[in-house]
Amino acid sequence: xxxxxxxxxxxxxxxxxxxxxxxxxxxxxxxxxxxxxxxxxxxxxxxxxxxxxxxxxxxxxxxxxxxxxxxxxxxxxxxxxxxxxxxxxxxxxxxxxxxxxxxxxxxxxxxxxxxxxxxxxxxxxxxxxxxxxxxxxxxxxxxxxxxxxxxxxxxxxxxxxxxxxxxxxxxxxxxxxxxxxxxxxxxxxxxxxxxxxxxxxxxxxxxxxxxxxxxxxxxxxxxxxxxxxxxxxxxxxxxxxxxxxxxxxxxxxxxxxxxxxxxxxxxxxxxxxxxxxxxxxxxxxxx
Amino acid sequence: xxxxxxxxxxxxxxxxxxxxxxxxxxxxxxxxxxxxxxxxxxxxxxxxxxxxxxxxxxxxxxxxxxxxxxxxxxxxxxxxxxxxxxxxxxxxxxxxxxxxxxxxxxxxxxxxxxxxxxxxxxxxxxxxxxxxxxxxxxxxxxxxxxxxxxxxxxxxxxxxxxxxxxxxxxxxxxxxxxxxxxxxxxxxxxxxxxxxxxxxxxxxxxxxxxxxxxxxxxxxxxxxxxxxxxxxxxxxxxxxxxxxxxxxxxxxxxxxxxxxxxxxxxxxxxxxxxxxxxxxxxxxxxxxxxxxxxxxxxxxxxxxxxxxxxxxxxxxxxxxxxxxxxxxxxxxxxxxxxxxxxxxxxxxxxxxxxxxxxxxxxxxxxxxxxxxxxxxxxxxxxxxxxxxxxxxxxxxxxxxxxxxxxxxxxxxxxxxxxxxxxxxxxxxxxxxxxxxxxxxxxxxxxxxxxxxxxxxxxxxxxxxxxxxxxxxxxxxxxxxxxxxxxxxxxxxxxxxxxxxxxxxxxxxxxxxxxxxxxxxxxxxxxxxxxxxxxxxxxxxxxxxxxxxxxxxxxxxxxxxxxxxxxxxxxxxxxxxxxxxxxxxxxxxxxxxxxxxxxxxxxxxxxxxxxxxxxxxxxxxxxxxxxxxxxxxxxxxxx
Numbered sequence: 001x002x003x004x005x006x007x008x009x010x011x012x013x014x015x016x017x018x019x020x021x022x023x024x025x026x027x028x029x030x031x032x033x034x035x036x037x038x039x040x041x042x043x044x045x046x047x048x049x050x051x052x053x054x055x056x057x058x059x060x061x062x063x064x065x066x067x068x069x070x071x072x073x074x075x076x077x078x079x080x081x082x083x084x085x086x087x088x089x090x091x092x093x094x095x096x097x098x099x100x101x102x103x104x105x106x107x108x109x110x111x112x113x114x115x116x117x118x119x120x121x122x123x124x125x126x127x128x129x130x131x132x133x134x135x136x137x138x139x140x141x142x143x144x145x146x147x148x149x150x151x152x153x154x155x156x157x158x159x160x161x162x163x164x165x166x167x168x169x170x171x172x173x174x175x176x177x178x179x180x181x182x183x184x185x186x187x188x189x190x191x192x193x194x195x196x197x198x199x200x201x202x203x204x205x206x207x208x209x210x211x212x213x214x215x216x217x218x219x220x221x222x223x224x225x226x227x228x229x230x231x232x233x234x235x236x237x238x239x240x241x242x243x244x245x246x247x248x249x250x251x252x253x254x255x256x257x258x259x260x261x262x263x264x265x266x267x268x269x270x271x272x273x274x275x276x277x278x279x280x281x282x283x284x285x286x287x
Numbered sequence: 288x289x290x291x292x293x294x295x296x297x298x299x300x301x302x303x304x305x306x307x308x309x310x311x312x313x314x315x316x317x318x319x320x321x322x323x324x325x326x327x328x329x330x331x332x333x334x335x336x337x338x339x340x341x342x343x344x345x346x347x348x349x350x351x352x353x354x355x356x357x358x359x360x361x362x363x364x365x366x367x368x369x370x371x372x373x374x375x376x377x378x379x380x381x382x383x384x385x386x387x388x389x390x391x392x393x394x395x396x397x398x399x400x401x402x403x404x405x406x407x408x409x410x411x412x413x414x415x416x417x418x419x420x421x422x423x424x425x426x427x428x429x430x431x432x433x434x435x436x437x438x439x440x441x442x443x444x445x446x447x448x449x450x451x452x453x454x455x456x457x458x459x460x461x462x463x464x465x466x467x468x469x470x471x472x473x474x475x476x477x478x479x480x481x482x483x484x485x486x487x488x489x490x491x492x493x494x495x496x497x498x499x500x501x502x503x504x505x506x507x508x509x510x511x512x513x514x515x516x517x518x519x520x521x522x523x524x525x526x527x528x529x530x531x532x533x534x535x536x537x538x539x540x541x542x543x544x545x546x547x548x549x550x551x552x553x554x555x556x557x558x559x560x561x562x563x564x565x566x567x568x569x570x571x572x573x574x575x576x577x578x579x580x581x582x583x584x585x586x587x588x589x590x591x592x593x594x595x596x597x598x599x600x601x602x603x604x605x606x607x608x609x610x611x612x613x614x615x616x617x618x619x620x621x622x623x624x625x626x627x628x629x630x631x632x633x634x635x636x637x638x639x640x641x642x643x644x645x646x647x648x649x650x651x652x653x654x655x656x657x658x659x660x661x662x663x664x665x666x667x668x669x670x671x672x673x674x675x676x677x678x679x680x681x682x683x684x685x686x687x688x689x690x691x692x693x694x695x696x697x698x699x700x701x702x703x704x705x706x707x708x709x710x711x712x713x714x715x716x717x718x719x720x721x722x723x724x725x726x727x728x729x730x731x732x733x734x735x736x737x738x739x740x741x742x743x744x745x746x747x748x749x750x751x752x753x754x755x756x757x758x759x760x761x762x763x764x765x766x767x768x769x770x771x772x773x774x775x776x777x778x779x780x781x782x783x784x785x786x787x788x789x790x791x792x793x794x795x796x797x798x799x800x801x802x803x804x805x806x807x808x809x810x811x812x813x814x815x816x817x818x819x820x821x822x823x824x825x826x827x828x829x830x831x832x833x834x835x836x837x838x839x840x841x842x843x844x845x846x847x848x849x850x851x852x853x854x855x856x857x858x859x860x861x862x863x864x865x866x867x868x869x870x871x872x873x874x875x876x877x878x879x880x881x882x883x884x885x886x887x888x889x890x891x892x893x894x895x896x897x898x899x900x901x902x903x904x905x906x907x908x909x910x911x912x913x914x915x916x917x918x919x920x921x922x923x924x925x
Contacts, residue, residue: 056857056858075840269748
């Protein structure tokens with residue numbers, strides 16, 4: 001059921017794809033803002049430069065947490081692409097995320113501290129929706145295994161359109177895009193400096209950036225899963241969804257955390273109940 | 288018939304120890320008696336598991352109901368008189384009224400129906416009883432050992448409180464005895480007897496310090512549990528009046544839903560009060576005034592576990608009925624609301640209390656749904672919760688004696704100040720919410736259980752929100768502990784030996800159980816489910832392997848700090864460009880030196896107790912009302 005090879009492929013290839021996505025992201029963003037923008041390979045140069053810098057830290061444990069964050073993110077992605085259990089993927093993702101939060105806490109710095117608290121708020125905001133998405137996929141395909149869901153002969157998205165929309169909503173949080181880039185942001189407009197990543201620098205920050213690439217690819221994998229019955233359509237969906245996220249990012253100002261949590265939860269409740277109930281009764285009362 | 292002797296031994300032996308506690312005058316005597324008894328109890332529970340292993344449910348045919356029944360009745364009446372006396376002394380009229388009603392019911396039963404109540408076997412043991420016996424025998428005993436050191440320090444710190452450690456340990460061991468009785472009793476009248484003993488024990492332990500607050504909270508625990516006791520007595524009376532001979536748990540379960548639903552609903556209500564479900568949650572939060580080992584005992588291995596134990600036992604009756612769904616909703620909403628309230632709490636013990644209420648809610652939800660998968664999840668929750676929660680309580684207790692505070696914000700940088708104790712606490716917290724540890728596995732099992740049950744998606748939705756909140760309050764606590772403060776001094780010193788032994792054992796247990804839980808599941812849970820539900824639930828081989836991989840990663844990674852690595856350049860945290868000293872002081876306006884202090888988010892405007900508790904009380908009271916209406920309705924129109 002689990003194909004080890006695909007997990008390994010993810011670990012090796014995902015940073016390249018994720019970095020390219022980040023490069024394209026910056027290019028498209030620049031065009032939207034009427035700039036030329038950097039080369040598509042710019043993210044790689046940036047991260048490369050980070051690794052050449054001195055590893056200055058507030059304390060040694062930070063390096064450990066940054067390393068664990070990367071390690072468990074790669075593990076999570078590998079588990080997903082190897083076709084593992086979707087719920088376990090989500091739990092592993094949370095574990096990885098918690099390491100970043102602990103790294104921010106450990107620094108004992110006011111900015112990263114607030115960033116850590118906000119990161120936790122964000123996790124609290126998106127997690128219900130993500131688990132409900134997995135549950136919806138189970139109810140549609142009778143399996144939690146990514147391999148089975150991907151092999152389903154019908155378009156999963158047709159059974160869970162509500163959950164798909166809800167997932168898109170929280171995807172903005174996960175990709176750290178405006179209006180939900182509350183704990184840290186790729187743009188230089190944060191009032192909490194750089195939030196969770198304030199106290200990370202040099203190679204540690206480089207690892208966190210690479211982890212973000214891993215995560216982007218993993219999240220795009222989730223989007224793929226909704227359309228997996230036709231690879232071409234799935235690819236188109238992934239591209240459209242990402243471009244849509246860039247558009248949202250560039251046309252929205254950051255909101256307060258209250259709105260982020262409330263709106264994500266409201267959407268999760270409405271979409272969750274409506275879509276799961278519909279599926280339930282569609283299946284004739286047996287899920 | 289060896290197992291019957293073991294059962295009786297486990298019920299009576301703690302009682303003997305308890306009596307020794309009363310007469311032991313010297314501390315050294317008490318220390319050794321407690322330690323030896325703890326070892327003996329733990330060994331015998333394991334021995335019981337070995338002798339009854341793979342044999343399914345075993346019923347004792349030999350024990351006659353009389354004279355033990357009569358002895359129990361007399362003891363019950365003595366307890367009632369004692370409670371009556373206390374009620375009059377402290378002018379708690381509601382307690383007086385409740386105990387009078389309850390005693391009247393039991394006296395009426397004793398003289399009208401008791402002779403006709405035939406139970407083929409009074410004691411029994413099966414896999415589920417075995418699991419609970421292990422929890423009581425191992426975790427309960429460890430808590431008693433821990434109490435030795437803790438209570439010594441407790442009385443050093445609180446000179447104003449009269450030192451009645453004799454009584455304290457006496458009650459602790461009576462508690463264990465009653466819990467063993469409760470999980471081994473098949474005769475419902477016996478279950479009721481032990482049930483009442485646990486109510487009395489918890490009352491005495493909560494009120495141990497004799498302060499006004501402690502006495503009031505003890506009485507609040509008492510009246511709520513007496514209310515449950517009345518419902519329980521009502522169930523016994525109902526069975527007596529129905530004319531069927533159903534006084535054995537096995538007979539009741541075999542009699543089918545039509546007959547068993549009314550008594551099950553009544554006992555279920557008693558279970559809700561004992562498991563501190565909303566609207567009865569306040570007694571468990573109030574119980575925090577007691578010394579910490581008491582909280583640990585109430586929360587992990589006794590008392591509240593008695594409540595969920597009986598609910599899980601009766602789950603086959605509840606499954607698929609409106610009564611069961613109403614019960615499950617009480618649990619689910621308790622889980623949701625209590626998890627929310629826990630976010631707003633800054634006191635470590637109160638966070639733990641609300642987390643217990645929440646997790647028990649989840650167990651109740653599983654029991655109310657009552658499918659085999661849900662019961663599988665429920666038992667896993669009971670086991671893992673007992674281990675992690677006792678570890679957390681005990682480490683909070685020890686830390687509290689050191690830093691003289693229960694506030695989470697005062698635990699800032701604990702990893703620098705007391706690394707060993709902080710590590711214990713982090714293991715406990717990780718056990719409560721992170722993959723691949725126990726509670727996360729259990730929640731996962733609960734999702735699987737809910738999703739396959741009729742209308743289960745509603746419960747899944749409630750669960751995902753509750754568990755997101757759980758994550759928030761645990762993670763911010765963990766972050767607080769793991770903050771590395773540059774000015775922190777290592778002040779751990781020597782931790783009391785008995786406290787340390789209990790902490791390390793529990794921390795070890797939380798790893799070991801996570802590792803061997805697939806084995807426990809196959810060898811203990813599956814036979815139990817197969818016998819009662821004809822179906823088994825399990826995790827797939829792949830998933831277990833992945834979890835074990837994660838566990839090993841988490842075990843090995845912290846060791847990497849020991850590896851030789853080059854020192855990195857250390858910089859002060861970013862403080863907006865201000866000059867900051869090593870201990871995070873900076874010059875504020877007008878040249879005043881200020882210290883940067885960081886506090887957690889508590890989001891009181893959203894999750895405050897004042898806001899959520901009334902909601903929970905009304906919602907869950909209404910659901911309990913619906914539960915009884917549904918039961919009556921089904922009785923009238925079967």
